[in-house]
Amino acid sequence: MNDVKPMQIDIGVCTYRRASLDEALLSLAVLAVPEGAKLRIIVADNDKVASARERIDALRATIPHEIAYVHCPASNISIARNACLDNATGDFLAFIDDDEDASEEWLVELLAAARKTKADAVLGPVRSVYSSTAPNWMREGDFHSTLPVWVGGEIRTGYTCNVLLRLDSPHVAGRRFNLALGRTGGEDTEFFSHMHAEGGGIAFAPEAYVYEPVTESRAGLSWLAKRRFRFGQTHGRLLQEQNTGLQRLKQIGLAVAKAVFCYAAALACIFSPIPRYRYALRGLMHTGVVSGLLGVREIRQYGTAEAA
Template structure:
């Protein structure tokens, strides 16, 4: 890693007090020699509700913090504000309810240097408390890792990623505002980046941690999330297909959902496997929905966030 490197770390936030722990974990990261760090906090609330929290923590953070108010209730607006305000060689994204390992940034930068990839993803490890169902804790349904297709990662996420701002595949690229309340804006962003020649690598040891709150520790929450994810995938398939190609994709996704439904019956005695196939069935049903052009479920700016 070259000396004189500049890295911006972006955190988009909306009424989450957990932001304080996110920033404190960033304050404790190991920084490679000669690397300058700056944090960008993009507040997506209608009012600048996170500004006081950020100002109160400035004395604890050894890096500069730029607070950006970018209303309202549309995550794409916040992510684009981070892109617009970034000036470093690299831009990393983490969520406002996560904490990072001390060597998190070092591992991302090492992988970026070794691979030359335009984007480096790291894992998000879910942390459950004892109130979560045992099948959920055993199956680890909330952790996030990339999906490999034919030995490649062809899309990504923003909960743990490092972007090389110098790459042509990212030049001028922005998150889709139309997806800023449904989610899936990051899947679309990285899918198009990949199609433009951008490569995605994986740093398996660049760990980020996320505590699973009680409201997310349910099959219903997971099912809604997987269905919306399927909708996004289906919409992207529809964009890439035409005529009979779209019909083939609908048949394929329907068959996959049906196969998973049969597997659920076979695996009734195994809660982890049964739930995994049930969520896959829901996801493939979402793909069918997306292929038919059904509007994606809204996740941001609704019940997912806390009341003011």
């Protein structure tokens, strides 16, 4: 008699009034399931009213995996992410956004990388899908897709739009997202930065794709500018935690120099849209770093999401 307990992978989906939730869940219904594993989906509804409950119930018969619905009202994304962690009962917890579609081999690839590297967290790439109405420079330059950043040959922080967490890891167990960042964003950057600083390893599964449509509201320079600035603010705030006195002043000076260089490079590329916007947005990110180092509070991002 075989009493071996199957591995369980929970999939956390945080949602706030998005019609795309249905499509995201249906993509999970046709996932390739890793051998010897079973899947369980946790939907954390971050709306003040339980707006996603009826839609989830309507989909249960279509999706071959258990779905746990959790209502966590507050319009605070950290509360929703923590609800997924609190309700996870599996060996691993994967996160995917409610406006993303998973590729068929998504979890197979993430789990293979986790087993091979023994990492505490494994990131996958997010491929953006542009409509024909998006600006040419944006589509050709692919300004929205998400990949990890390597520093000194290692990944030092991460994101929750495509990740697998090893729940029994001492660097993951008991760790939670910062509620103070639940309306601004940056809670995932802080989560993974602190995890790494305390010895947690982060790996990358290059074939573990998820796909994210770029909506009309995001297909503009203003949206990209706001997001890059906020990224910089989060990084600056983390640097502020790590540096005091002259070291903090040195970090401010370095960020200012980088911003000036990027703006000058953008000006030099005035007739070439892709490098122009790439340098300008990078300059905004470094300006955000200065803002974070000076203690300016991050701009609000969540709780005002586009609603269906």
